């Protein structure tokens with residue numbers, strides 16, 4: 001996608017910086033842009049896939065970047081660490097289903113594969129999942145197609161939770177489902193009501209799931225993906241808005257290589273992320289790390305952990321807090337991090353960026 005031109009001494013440097021995202025196009029990572037959240041806007045009809053990719057990531061000022069789909073989240077990290085991409089977009093957490101462990105695993109960086117990766121931004125995207133596939137043919141249509149939209153009360157579950165939506169057609173022909181592993185947990189009520197027991201196959205992204213359903217000519221596969229993926233792949237919409245909660249939102253992190261010098265001048269409300277490990281034999285060591293933030297009145301916004309993979313049941317922790325290491329006029333972040341350092345075996349600052357969460361007033 002990108003053309004090249006000499007830039008200083010590095011003749012291989014691309015002329016237009018690249019944004020790497022989890023592809024293929026029409027993944028949610030690709031749609032970190034409000035215009036394409038739910039429907040493809042009228043102006044986009046007739047655009048090529050490449051044009052769409054350009055438009056969808058307009059969060060990054062579309063004309064200033066080229067956008068390149070990566071096959072996995074780790075490919076996004078590799079593209080940024082190698083300098084091939086100027087920025088990368090990776091999912092970090094979902095409001096219904098929690099942390100995206102693939103991204104945490106990469107941020108844990110146990111073998112120092114991504115020493116220069118730095119989080120420089122975040123974006124929130126409302127995620128509405130569609131069930132995509134092929135409408136049943138006459139051969140596999142059930143004659144008694146009815147959808148009540150209600151779960152049958154049983155002795156163990158006398159008041160089952162109701163799905164928010166009903167299928168648009170009979171789903172009896174669906175024999176297998178594809179999606180990104182993060183999406184199952186966002187649609188459990190619908191799946192448990194209408195597609196209970198159907199085989200689930202994990203794939204690298206929701207848009208790849210849609211591609212695979214398109215490739216399966218038997219018509220018996222379905223994907224959980226975006227409405228944009230339905231349009232791009234010409235798939236039938238079998239159900240709309242199948243997520244369990246109307247406020248289903250995914251938070252994406254924007255990563256870059258090295259620190260953004262411009263961020264040093266920012267006075268915006270910020271967040272920062274660190275990773276660390278503590279000596280598990282020493283009681284209270286984690287509490288002492290967390291106490292550092294209380295001492296400097298820095299609000300914590302998330303805590304996660306992943307196994308160290310050195311000793312079973314020992315963890316690498318991730319703590320996110322309000323405040324910026326890059327713009328810290330009162331020295332609160334500096335003070336807290338100096339304190340953290342006293343109580344950890346190892347720690348790493350992973351970045352500070354502008355807080356984009358719209359909080360309820």
Ligand SMILES: O=C(O)C(=O)C[C@]1(C(=O)O)C=C[C@@H](O)C=C1
Nearest residue numbers: 027028029091180182205206250
């Ligand atoms: O598969 C995609 O479309 C993605 O962008 C990944 C991803 C995720 O990993 O959280 C993003 C948003 C949805 O929550 C489901 C999947």
